[in-house]
Amino acid sequence: MGEKKHYPTHLGAKGRIGLPAPLRKALGLQEGDRILFQVEQDQAGGAVEVKLVSAREIAESGKGLLVQLYPELADRALTAELLEERRGEAAKE
Numbered sequence: 001m002g003e004k005k006h007y008p009t010h011l012g013a014k015g016r017i018g019l020p021a022p023l024r025k026a027l028g029l030q031e032g033d034r035i036l037f038q039v040e041q042d043q044a045g046g047a048v049e050v051k052l053v054s055a056r057e058i059a060e061s062g063k064g065l066l067v068q069l070y071p072e073l074a075d076r077a078l079t080a081e082l083l084e085e086r087r088g089e090a091a092k093e
Helices: 021-027 055-069 078-092
Strands: 035-041 048-054
Touching: 021 048, 035 055, 048 055
Parallel strands: none
Antiparallel strands: 035 048
């Protein structure tokens, strides 16, 4: 694991947390992006570690898993293929 960095912030009204700009930039976050807090507690029930993960990161890790399971998909643009297929179907209507 790399160097740990700390980003001070505050808990505001209604439980809102402001994310400092350097942290948003490091995570590639933009306004409206979905994020996930992953919480891990040690075996003794003591220390808690919280990890902030962007939905984009989760999707990319899922894509990597999919390619590991189905290597033939590695070089395919599945979204583009689906859009092309749907446009072809719409044109037939």
